[in-house]
Amino acid sequence: xxxxxxxxxxxxxxxxxxxxxxxxxxxxxAAFIALICAFLILNLIGTTGSISIPLIxxxxxxxxxxxxxxxxxxxxxxxxxxxxxxxYSFGYMKTKTQxxxxxxxxxVFMGSMLGIVFSADLIVLFVFWxxxxxxxxxxxxxxxxxSSSRSAAKKALVITSLGGFFMLLGFLLIHSLTGSFDLTFLxxxxxxxxxxxxxxxxxxxxxxxxxxxxxxxxxxIPFHIWLPSAMVAPTPVSAFLHSAxxxxxxxxxxxxxxPILAGDEWSLILITLGISTMVITAFFAIISTTxxxxxxxxxxxxxxxxxxxxxxxxxxxxxxxxxxxxxGSFHLFNHALFKATLFLIAGIITYQVGLNTISEIKGLRKKxxxxxxxxxxxxxxxxxFPPTSGFYSKELLFQGIYAVANTYGGIWxxxxxxxxxxxxxxxxxxxxxxxxxxxxxxxDQQDVSPLPLSMMLPTSxxxxxxxxxxxxxxxxxxxxxxxxxxxxxxxSTLHVGFPAHIDPPLLMSLLSILFGIVLFSKHEQxxxxxxSILPFAHFSADSIYFSIISTLETWSSSLTYxxxxxxxxxxxxxxxxxxxxxxxxxxxxLKPYFLMISGPPLRLDFLVFLLIIALGALAVVRANSxxxxxxxxxxxxxxxxxxYLLSNAPDVALTQLAVETLILVVFLVIIGKxxxxxxxxxxxxxxxxxxxxxxxxxxxxxxxxxxxxxxxSKNIAMFFIDRASYPPTYTENIIVDYGGGTNIxxxxxxxxxxxxTLGEISVVALAALSILTILSSRKPGDQS
Amino acid sequence: MTPLILALILGSLFSLGTFLLLRRDLLKAILxxxxxxxxxxxxxxxxxxxxxxxxVLSDSSSLISITDPLVQALVLTAIVISLGTTSFVLVxxxxxxxxxxxxxxxxxxxxx
Numbered sequence: 001x002x003x004x005x006x007x008x009x010x011x012x013x014x015x016x017x018x019x020x021x022x023x024x025x026x027x028x029x030a031a032f033i034a035l036i037c038a039f040l041i042l043n044l045i046g047t048t049g050s051i052s053i054p055l056i057x058x059x060x061x062x063x064x065x066x067x068x069x070x071x072x073x074x075x076x077x078x079x080x081x082x083x084x085x086x087x088y089s090f091g092y093m094k095t096k097t098q099x100x101x102x103x104x105x106x107x108v109f110m111g112s113m114l115g116i117v118f119s120a121d122l123i124v125l126f127v128f129w130x131x132x133x134x135x136x137x138x139x140x141x142x143x144x145x146x147s148s149s150r151s152a153a154k155k156a157l158v159i160t161s162l163g164g165f166f167m168l169l170g171f172l173l174i175h176s177l178t179g180s181f182d183l184t185f186l187x188x189x190x191x192x193x194x195x196x197x198x199x200x201x202x203x204x205x206x207x208x209x210x211x212x213x214x215x216x217x218x219x220x221i222p223f224h225i226w227l228p229s230a231m232v233a234p235t236p237v238s239a240f241l242h243s244a245x246x247x248x249x250x251x252x253x254x255x256x257x258x259p260i261l262a263g264d265e266w267s268l269i270l271i272t273l274g275i276s277t278m279v280i281t282a283f284f285a286i287i288s289t290t291x292x293x294x295x296x297x298x299x300x301x302x303x304x305x306x307x308x309x310x311x312x313x314x315x316x317x318x319x320x321x322x323x324x325x326x327x328g329s330f331h332l333f334n335h336a337l338f339k340a341t342l343f344l345i346a347g348i349i350t351y352q353v354g355l356n357t358i359s360e361i362k363g364l365r366k367k368x369x370x371x372x373x374x375x376x377x378x379x380x381x382x383x384x385f386p387p388t389s390g391f392y393s394k395e396l397l398f399q400g401i402y403a404v405a406n407t408y409g410g411i412w413x414x415x416x417x418x419x420x421x422x423x424x425x426x427x428x429x430x431x432x433x434x435x436x437x438x439x440x441x442x443x444d445q446q447d448v449s450p451l452p453l454s455m456m457l458p459t460s461x462x463x464x465x466x467x468x469x470x471x472x473x474x475x476x477x478x479x480x481x482x483x484x485x486x487x488x489x490x491x492s493t494l495h496v497g498f499p500a501h502i503d504p505p506l507l508m509s510l511l512s513i514l515f516g517i518v519l520f521s522k523h524e525q526x527x528x529x530x531x532s533i534l535p536f537a538h539f540s541a542d543s544i545y546f547s548i549i550s551t552l553e554t555w556s557s558s559l560t561y562x563x564x565x566x567x568x569x570x571x572x573x574x575x576x577x578x579x580x581x582x583x584x585x586x587x588x589x590l591k592p593y594f595l596m597i598s599g600p601p602l603r604l605d606f607l608v609f610l611l612i613i614a615l616g617a618l619a620v621v622r623a624n625s626x627x628x629x630x631x632x633x634x635x636x637x638x639x640x641x642x643x644y645l646l647s648n649a650p651d652v653a654l655t656q657l658a659v660e661t662l663i664l665v666v667f668l669v670i671i672g673k674x675x676x677x678x679x680x681x682x683x684x685x686x687x688x689x690x691x692x693x694x695x696x697x698x699x700x701x702x703x704x705x706x707x708x709x710x711x712x713s714k715n716i717a718m719f720f721i722d723r724a725s726y727p728p729t730y731t732e733n734i735i736v737d738y739g740g741g742t743n744i745x746x747x748x749x750x751x752x753x754x755x756x757t758l759g760e761i762s763v764v765a766l767a768a769l770s771i772l773t774i775l776s777s778r779k780p781g782d783q784s
Numbered sequence: 785m786t787p788l789i790l791a792l793i794l795g796s797l798f799s800l801g802t803f804l805l806l807r808r809d810l811l812k813a814i815l816x817x818x819x820x821x822x823x824x825x826x827x828x829x830x831x832x833x834x835x836x837x838x839x840v841l842s843d844s845s846s847l848i849s850i851t852d853p854l855v856q857a858l859v860l861t862a863i864v865i866s867l868g869t870t871s872f873v874l875v876x877x878x879x880x881x882x883x884x885x886x887x888x889x890x891x892x893x894x895x896x
Contacts, residue, residue, distance in 0.1 A: 567889065567893055569805075569806055569889065572805065572806065573806065576802060601786065602786045602789050602790075606789075606834070607789065610789065610790070610793045611793075613793065613797070613826075614793050614796045614797065614800075617796065617797050617800040617801070617819055618796075618800060620800070620804065620815055620819065621800050621803060621804055626811055629811070629812065629815055630815070633815055633818060633819070636819065636822065637822065640822055640825070640826060643826065643829075644829060646834070647829055647830070647834035647851065648834065648837060648838045648839070648851045649829055649832075649838075649851065649856045649859070650838060650840075651856060651860055652825075652829065652856050652859050652860050652863065655860050655863045655864060656863055659863050659864065659866065659867045662867055662871075663818075663867060663870050663871070666870070666871050666874055667874065670874055670875070670877070670878050673878060673881070674811060674877075674878070674881060674887065675881065675886070675887060677809060677811075677812075678808065678809045678887070678888050689802075689803055689806040689807075690803060692802065692803075692806070693799040693800065693802040693803035693806075694799055696798055696799055696802045697795040697796055697798055697799025697800075697802075698795060700791075700794055700795045700798040700799070700823075700827075701791045701792065701794070701795030702791070704787065704790055704791035704794045704795065704827065704830070705787055705788070705791045707827075707831055708786075708787045708790060708791070708830055708831060742840055743839070743840045744839040744840065744850075744853040745839055745853045745856045745857050745860065748853055748854065748857040749857050749860065749861070753857065756861060757861065760861045760864050760865055763865050763868050763869075764864060764865070764867065764868040766868070767868030767869060767871060767872040768868070768871075770872055770875075771871060771872055771875045774875050774876065774879050775875060
């Protein structure tokens, strides 16, 4: 199980070693890896279950893997499509700049897709989710010498990782209440989980977070803009990205969380989101100018349809039904097959005739007869013509949509109407794609070069699979029905197949095909009339994205400039001010002023020396030459030594005396080489600094009050004192017998905390070395 | 009374140290850092209790009212380390003056 996921990653690392040997044959190696994965997943069919490998046990993060129908279906698509993509890449990449990065990132892309599909730990799922964003960033920007590639890659990364952020948020919210990242656990009792989330009022935030995550990845409005831009990627990557990875990861998330989150809000949001994306992007597909752009928009549109499927309520009129979930997944499967075919064909056309603009390509039928056949079949599939597989899955979805409208009535009747409209649009753009093979070819088209087998083979296989699906319609549905979802019990009552009599869904299909054909015959005139508003419609979402990005860039650079390019002193002022404010707020809350009067009176000698210390500090501040400042500082230091002596800390006092003397010597050595004192420039700044200092002083005043009067636990001190007891209770005296001394402080330093002391000596030694280095390095004026 | 006076003295030490830290004369800023360090040490010692007996074992002393030996050990370490850092900072100061010809932070900033 874990092998399936880690094999691609391992292979990706290997790619860099074998690429110098195999060159473009690396594609075969990668295809072999994909084949193994696909084979292993095929083996899993019919099993459900989970395994778990502890990763970070203390945080309840495990490498959990989970297998059910949905994950097997998407996993098969990912690995199978990966296999075909690699075969196709062998031919396609021959004419492009090659590098091992391409194969490695494509392998990582496939591996992380499998990771998303099979992982049952939310955190692991999130990591793989972000990995697909990262690897797709590398792949979309593969032709990195072109600025459009770089910009498209960045757009995809920004949008999908924004979604990833929301996903993490949602997952953490789920964990905050259920205490579990375990998807298996969450899916085992979806109703009670949803109940808990609703009770605590965080169901809606989680719902929004997950939907935003899924929508950003599956290119739903308003996140759809990255998908058409991403077509600058190498064509095999586009085919993979549209059919089995990335966008399908988004759809998979909707399918995965369907049991937990499904409800009224879920249906409302998904259906609204789905239908608006379906209509709008279908329209964009009609007006797009290049083959890949058309296909990209049509993907977003079809995914909108799948979302509607997932959004169909679980119970209609009190009758539970699995229609939505199954039809959504079924359409996912069909879409993968025909969309990959069409992308590969678009790649073949560009490869053969070097053109990508739809209006320039005509009459390819004669030159590419086989390709034309495949393209017509896949396009009919996309348009939902009977009896292709696309027709059947659409039929199921229409069934659900009709049921929704019939149950809720009123404004919900808009839903089937809009669906018919979008399907008609689908017919129009599918026919546009077909039409490039018909008509009279323009004379200046050069002769086609022979097509490599490696590019033809995957296309044929996909078409074959799509054909087979027609005869084994129940196969993918059976696969999905293995999902643990409790809503799939009525699966056997689903009617899949050619309708025996005319019912509303069939009527919807026929209407949209009819309407579509009529629209197609007129679409050029209509578009011509709309040409003035088209550019606006096309780029509005895009321009919003770009203005957001450029605004953010300006903000962040000006913020960085304002906060980073300033004096250290300004940093200190802000930091100290903030810390003091927070501290003071807390201390005022603790009301320490009651503590002032408590405690014994201070001895007079303490009072005298403490006053001298404070006055010494004041004198340092007031000193108007460097030498006076240093001398007053010394006085302060020596007085502190006396204070230590009075406080029964003779060792500390001794050290303080020695250190103070040494520092004075160092000061006196360098002071002659320093300039005279500058004085202070402006009085407003002095005032400001005084206020801040006073503020700090007040804060410290309160901390001392609290610290010295509260009962601090003296556990560690008591440990030493207990073991020092001389002679009565202990038979062995650790301090004397093992420490070899009677001074507890000394024994602590050289025995109990000997490593600390070693560190301290190292600091001094290091300082000495650094000083030596600075002094002996080049003198100013030397040319280094 | 004792905590009140200690708090007042420490408060003023920290306050004066902060004020020095913000001066434009680099040497004054260093003096400020030193005072802040000293004040922190005094603070630690006062927390260990200043009215106990010396933490040295002898036949006559009672160990019950002993001052906290651990705090003293910590402060002792801190003082020695401050010797190293202070000397290093002073040499660095000398170097800055050699390189830039000034110890005025405002003017050093202008040179960047």
